[in-house]
Amino acid sequence: MIYIDQLQLLLSNEQVTTNAVLLEQHGKDESYHEPHLPDVVVFPKTSEEISKVLAFANENRIPVVPFGLGTSLEGHIIPYNGGISLDLSLMSAxxxxxxxxxxxxxxxxxxxxxxxxxxxxxxxxxxxxxxxxxxxxxxxxxxxxxxxxxxxxxxxxxxxxxxxxxxxxxxxxxxxxxxxxxxxxxxxxxxxxxxxxxxxxxxxxxxxxxIPEKVVAGRATFTTVQQAVDSVVALKQAGIPMARIELVDKRSIERVNATSGTTFAETPTLFLEFHGNEAGLASDVAFATELLDDNGCLDIQFEQDERNRNQLWELRHNLAYTYIHSAPKKRLMTTDVVVPINSLPEAIENSRAKIESLQIDAGIVGHVGDGNYHIILMVDMNDSADIARAKQLNEHVVEFALSLGGTCTGEHGVGVGKAKYQQQEHGLAYNWMKQIKKLLDPNNILNPGKIFID
Incomplete structure (x- = not known):
């Protein structure tokens, strides 16, 4: 393409590439969404170079998609209209x-x-x-x-x-x-x-x-999700300054035990962390323990040693990768909704019922302190029935969250995966969002096809 030669004149030859491996790398993220190659990958080093590239692309109606590390989960960085993948990895100071x-x-x-x-x-x-x-x-x-x-x-x-x-x-x-x-x-x-x-x-x-003077992590187990979420509400109402409150459901704990060699009780579990000074933290932990017990906590264990704490959170953070490694021929799919905290048990139980009715192997985890939860599952991209079931589950979870006054995404973003829910969630405000997009990007060169489906 002739415009690639012009880009090389704007920057330098080594900053502009059509290498097949790099094109493939920049044509996908960590989601199940269909990959698509850019025409070219550009590696700018300064804001001024990006300014030149965008001015050129705007004049010539060439799509530009910013690229970080490709860890997104809703197809944000996939260049479905081709064009320039703008890799910002050289701007890392x-x-x-x-x-x-x-x-x-x-x-x-x-x-x-x-x-x-x-x-x-x-x-x-x-x-x-x-x-x-x-x-x-x-x-x-x-x-x-x-x-x-x-x-x-x-x-x-x-x-x-x-x-x-x-x-x-x-x-x-x-x-x-x-x-x-x-x-x-x-x-x-x-x-x-x-x-x-x-x-x-x-x-x-x-x-x-x-950096806090003292950090304590804990793991609390419950018979039901309702008990776990009631405990979260009690902790927040008491004003205890929790740093993390994470819910991991029974199925996910089973998966962790199977792949990591741990022997955690296979029941709904809260992963907790407290930050503070030594005296204040002792009081917070004691008070939190009382509240957890009052809400049916079966067992709670605390970790103050940094190595053990890090291991606990690595297990939580790596849960998605645990699923990935268990099914290397499939692609990861995660839902991402937020509901009012009081509605969280209802939403999670509703999701679990839908998972069982569709006969999908999936786990549920969540940042329950702010009502955000995810379903983690693996999808066989060569099996149309498997894809259809996964999409049906995702749509059900989003629709139920919206019916509760929630949102279709709490942290993963819209990308292409959640674009179809924007009108439903935002109503008339969605039309004004499109007007803002048109004002700032009248030629629609910046990551076209994301957020706005039309």
């Missing part, structure tokens, strides 16, 4: 740590683990923990959250400022360094979660936190 302000400035290709390794030298850490070692640019683009959101908030809560390149090549900032502002529209909130459809994030200024 931690630019500035402002420890006294509890801020850090990074490029979009920095990963969560890379950032925390650097912050540890300053006694700080970045809180958003989606499990996968995703890039921070990608995490902002999908408004990621994870296990720690119950205490520290989601990605949108951590972003103080973004540098963004718009479709026409303009470079803007969406915030500043101040802790609060009443000036102008909240552009951070607009760009975070926009999945590369409104602009390309090229720099992030993020809130960070002091």
């Amino acid at each position: 931690v630019l500035e740590v402002r420890s006294d302000d509890f801020l850090v400035k990074v490029q979009p290709g920095v990963t969560r683990s890379q950032l925390n390794k650097e912050l540890k030298k300053h006694g700080l850490f970045f809180s958003v923990d989606p499990g996968a070692d995703a890039t921070l640019g990608g995490m902002a683009a999908t408004n990621a959250s994870g296990t720690t959101s119950v205490r520290y908030g989601i990605m949108r809560d951590q972003v103080r400022d973004l540098e963004v390149v718009l479709a026409n090549g303009d470079i803007i900032h969406t915030g500043g360094l101040a802790a609060k502002s009443s000036s102008g529209y909240h552009l951070n909130g607009l760009l975070i979660g926009s999945e590369g459809t409104l602009g390309v994030i090229t720099e992030l200024t993020l809130r960070v936190y002091g």
Whole structure:
């Protein structure tokens, strides 16, 4: 294609490639969605280079899809219209740590683990923990959250400022360094979660936190999901500052035991974590234990040793990969809905009933502190009946969540997988979202086909 030669003139030959392996790598993510190759992969090194690429693409109506590490789960980075896959991996510097302000400035290709390794030298850490070692640019683009959101908030809560390149090549900032502002529209909130459809994030200024003096993790077992969720509500009502509250259902615990050699009780389980100082934490743990017992807890075990704590959370984080390794010829599919916390037992039991009626082998896990839960299953992409069952389950779970006043996605984002639910969830506001897209990207070059199905 002639435009590839023109891109090489804008950048350099080594930054523009049509290598078959790289095209394939940039044509898929970790989801079950159908892959599609880009025309070309571009590796920019600066915001100015991205500005040149976008201005050129906008003038020539060439689609541009930003790419981080490809860990997304709803097809966000799959270039269904071909065009340019804009790989930001060369923009991976931690630019500035402002420890006294509890801020850090990074490029979009920095990963969560890379950032925390650097912050540890300053006694700080970045809180958003989606499990996968995703890039921070990608995490902002999908408004990621994870296990720690119950205490520290989601990605949108951590972003103080973004540098963004718009479709026409303009470079803007969406915030500043101040802790609060009443000036102008909240552009951070607009760009975070926009999945590369409104602009390309090229720099992030993020809130960070002091590493807690003491951390205690725990594992509490229950007879029913209802008891487990009632315990979560009780802990939150009591004001205990939980850092993580994760639900893992009976089927998932069975899968963990089978693949990891553990001997956990195979019953609904809460994985808990407390952050604080030694004196305060002892009081919090004692109070939490009383509340858990009052709500039917069968057994609770605490871990203070860092190695044992890390092992506990590795099991939780790697649960999806446990399913992947158990069925190497299938593709991972995870649902991702949020419901009001009080409706969570009803929603989970409804999902389990649908799983059984469809005869699907699946586990349920959730960030129950904020009502977010996932069903994890493997899909045979060569079996149309298997695909149909998986899609039927996903649709049922989403429809039920929406009927409860919930949302079709709590952290994975819309991509292509949840696009068909946007009108139903947002109503008239969906039409105004499309107007914003048209205003900022009139030629529809930025990640076309994502979020908006039309």
